[in-house]
Amino acid sequence: MLTALIWGLIAASSLLIGAVGGVIRDWNRRLVGLVLGFGAGALIASISFELAEAGFRASGAWAVALGLALGAVVFYAADKAVDRMGRNGTQTAGLPLLLGALLDGIPEQTALGIGIATGAGVSLALVVSIFVSNLPESIGSATDMKDAGHPAAKIVGGWALIAALCALATVGGYQLQNVVGAQFEGAINGFAAGALLVMLVGSMIPEATEKAGENAGLAAVLGFAVAAGLSVAG
Template sequence: MGVSLWWGAVAASSLILGAWLGVLRPWPEKAIGLVLGFGAGALIASISFELAGEGFQVGGPWPLALGLTAGALAFFFADRAVERWGARRAGGGAGLPLALGALLDGIPEQAVLGIGFAQGEGVSLALLVAIFVSNLPESVGSSTQMVGGGTPRRTVLALWLVVTGVCALATTGGYAAARVTAERFEGAVDGFAAGALLVMLVASMVPEAKERGGNAAGLATVLGFAVAAGLSVPS
């Protein structure tokens, strides 16, 4: 479990790194868009090869399908609640919904890392890269908005430190759950994470990458997919 926590902290560390970069200076929209595109491509590859593929193998089609549905619905309604709450905020609340969104994304992503360790597969480099890269633009964008809205830099960094810690701990949660549950449940958990991530990708990450990065975001997405696919280890 200690090893899973270490790799979970490595994956989540890009959240606090992005927050630090965001409070340090403003970043060009195009650069953020290209990073978003790369991260989206890496996540698509991880969903295909690591989550859906592994979930089907260990749990079969129905647990995977049920997990996909549950994850998609959970993220959809949680994300809508965050958007409604964020719409009522002003000033210093700017950027906070992005931080909550990163938390909603990060927990299932990191739990899957822990599941891989519990199954004796070690760290998934493809998923690790996807999580690390996709975290950066969320934390950079959120911290930039919060500082621009008047939130003190120390408060911004403290918030992202908490988010980073929770996401890292989710890795040990996935590890513990997989150690005491049947393979069908593990397949459903893989599906849950995949469903949540697919909704996030289609609803926000890919459109935002295109809006900020322009046409080059498509190339960055393919590059991210290629890198993560190359790092995937066939089971």
């Protein structure tokens, strides 16, 4: 469990790094889009090789398919709730932005904990994917919060809390895998993969394309190649 916590903290640390970066300086919009594209490609590779493939081997196609559907529906409903909060609320302390980052981070880090619990070792591809994909999200959100007049200490403190909760999700994934056993591994992997796919298609990839244009596609392929290579090497 300690291993899961340590790697969870490493992966989630980019949320805090990005938030600090967003507070202390302005970032080129195109660069943020390119990093988003790279992170999206890396996550797609991790979903393919670290979640779906491992789930198929452990529990078969039906378990993964059911998990995919459930994860997608749960994430979609939760994401809609956060969107409504952002539209109808007053954006107090950037709460919708923080909750959105937490919502994205939970399935990613849960999947990392699941992989560690199976005894397959730490997935460097997934760690890199999570770390890279967190950076532009936290940079952009912290910048927006700074422009809205929120104090820097409050912004960084909020993101530190989100990073800690995401790291704990890694421990949660580790414990969940140990409790339910290997027979449910495919369903759990599928759940995390379904949630991530909805996030990728619904927000991360469109935002990358909006900010970086066609170059986002090339960045995504590069991210996929790096993460796929790390998966094979691992």
